[in-house]
Amino acid sequence: MLRLLVFVWFFIGGAVLFSQRTYEPAVYTRQLELSHDNDFILLTDRYYSSGLFLTYRTLLKKGASDKRDHQLNFKLGQEVYTPSQTQSTDTNIFDRPYAGFSGLRTTWSSAKKNSLYNTTVLLGIAGLNSGAGGFQRWFHRVVAISDSPLWIGELNDSFHFNLNFRYVKEWVIAANPFGVRLAFDPEVALGTRDIFFEPRLGLHFGRRNDVSQSIAYNRLGSNAREIYFSLNAGYRFVLHNGLIEGNLLGDTSPLLKDPENSVLSFGFNFNHRFDRNDFKIGVHYNSPETPEARSHKFLSLGYGYAF
Numbered sequence: 001m002l003r004l005l006v007f008v009w010f011f012i013g014g015a016v017l018f019s020q021r022t023y024e025p026a027v028y029t030r031q032l033e034l035s036h037d038n039d040f041i042l043l044t045d046r047y048y049s050s051g052l053f054l055t056y057r058t059l060l061k062k063g064a065s066d067k068r069d070h071q072l073n074f075k076l077g078q079e080v081y082t083p084s085q086t087q088s089t090d091t092n093i094f095d096r097p098y099a100g101f102s103g104l105r106t107t108w109s110s111a112k113k114n115s116l117y118n119t120t121v122l123l124g125i126a127g128l129n130s131g132a133g134g135f136q137r138w139f140h141r142v143v144a145i146s147d148s149p150l151w152i153g154e155l156n157d158s159f160h161f162n163l164n165f166r167y168v169k170e171w172v173i174a175a176n177p178f179g180v181r182l183a184f185d186p187e188v189a190l191g192t193r194d195i196f197f198e199p200r201l202g203l204h205f206g207r208r209n210d211v212s213q214s215i216a217y218n219r220l221g222s223n224a225r226e227i228y229f230s231l232n233a234g235y236r237f238v239l240h241n242g243l244i245e246g247n248l249l250g251d252t253s254p255l256l257k258d259p260e261n262s263v264l265s266f267g268f269n270f271n272h273r274f275d276r277n278d279f280k281i282g283v284h285y286n287s288p289e290t291p292e293a294r295s296h297k298f299l300s301l302g303y304g305y306a307f
Contacts, residue, residue, distance in 0.1 A: 026223045028276060029059040033218075033304035035280070039297065045146065046084040047096065047289065047296045049136065053077035055304075059220050069212040069221055073107040080132045081243055084294065086149035095292035097255040098154040099243040100132025101125070101193075111212035111219060118166035122193065126243060127157035127253075153255040158247040162191030168211060176207050179228070192249055193242040200234035200265075215273045215280070220306060226273040236263040244290060257290045278304035 037051035053075055060070040079101045083094040103124020110117045124130075133151040140148035166187040174180040183202040189195060206228025208214055213222040216230065240248050241259040269282040280302035287295050 026275070027059075027221055028223060028306035029220060031055075031057040031220055031278070031304050031306040033057070033278065033302055035300065035302035037284075037298050037300045039299070040146075041299045042283070042297050044297065045086065045149075046082055047293065048298060049080045049082050049149075051077060051079045055218075057218065057220055057304075068110045068112055069219070071109045071111070071219060073105070073109070073218065075105040075107070076103075077105070078102045078130065078132050078135065080136050082136075082149045082151075087147060089150065089152055091153040091255045094153065094255060094257075095294075096244055096257055096290050097253065098133060098149070098151050099126055100128070100130035100136075100154070101160075101243060102130040102132060103160065109217075109219070111217070113210045113212060114170045114172070116166075116168040116211050116217055116219075118164070118168075120162075120164040120166070122160065122162040122164065122191065124160050124193070125157060126160060126193070126247075127155050129157045154253075155243070155246065155256075156251065156253040158192075158242075158251060158253075160191065160193040160242060160247065162189060162193045164189045164194075168217060170211055178206060179208055180205055181208065185232075185234075192247050195240040195248070196236050196238050198234050198236040200232060202230050202232040204228055204230045209273075215271045215278050215304075223273070223275050223306070226271065229268065229270045232265075232267040232269070234265045236265065237261070238263060241289065257292075260287070260289055260291065263287055263289055276306045278302070278306070280304075 033055040035053045039049055055073060055075040057073045060072055062070055081099040083096050085093055101124055103122055105120050105122050107118055107120040133154055137148045168183060168185045170181050170183045172181055181204040185200040185202060187198050208226050208228045209222055209224055211217055213219050215226050238259050238261055244257050244259045246253050246256045264287040267282055267284045272279045282300040285297045
């Protein structure tokens with residue numbers, strides 16, 4: 001635990017130190033990013049327990065009459081979900097099923113100075129063949145942080161397809177260097193894994209680029225320095241959650257639950273871009289996702305290198 005806290009401290013300290021350096025203006029058109037979510041750092045080990053992601057981003061060429069910046073992202077990831085009763089063999093008391101998920105998200109985005117459109121296609125598999133449960137058990141054995149979850153009553157193998165649509169609109173309240181921006185950020189998901197509508201609001205404080213070139217929306221196009229924090233809130237209207245109640249097209253898993261119809265979320269993010277390097281750290285909270293569950297929080301870390 002101490003090592004993790006020291007790592008987070010140096011993560012933020014290093015970002016602030018490098019922010020004092022200056023760079024020549026440049027446009028990097030590609031980026032690789034490694035990111036990780038984990039709740040153990042915040043002293044829990046349940047629900048959305050961890051996520052590991054590798055993302056490749058590239059700017060797309062545009063025609064002479066095109067006034068928007070287009071970008072394509074490929075995000076390969078694995079997610080781990082567990083009940084809070086990780087040492088129990090009685091599935092009757094579980095507040096959610098064990099669920100592992102591995103998949104590829106392909107996102108096309110089109111952005112202007114203060115607005116953005118996103119379309120994401122998700123293809124993936126839930127269940128034993130996702131490898132998530134085996135990876136978590138191996139990790140607990142190797143690191144010996146705590147007893148490994150037992151993974152009893154895991155969701156059956158199931159293929160998933162999803163389409164997500166996102167829109168962002170920002171208003172600049174105060175200009176850089178200490179800027180203030182308000183963002184309206186709704187998202188709709190349709191597919192076998194998720195069906196929901198989630199309007200979100202965000203407040204951004206600090207030095208930031210426009211929407212089309214900002215780390216805030218994982219955009220390339222400028223190496224101009226960014227260092228800011230944001231506060232975010234969302235309210236998700238849930239129609240289907242395939243990692244709790246199974247595949248929408250039918251599921252014979254040994255344990256399925258009914259999800260809550262609505263989920264409230266809050267987040268704090270600190271992001272920093274200096275030349276080729278992007279640093280991200282965030283703390284996230286959400287209300288219970290099933291009637292038997294409790295609220296949950298987790299930490300996210302990310303590093304991206306542009307070229």
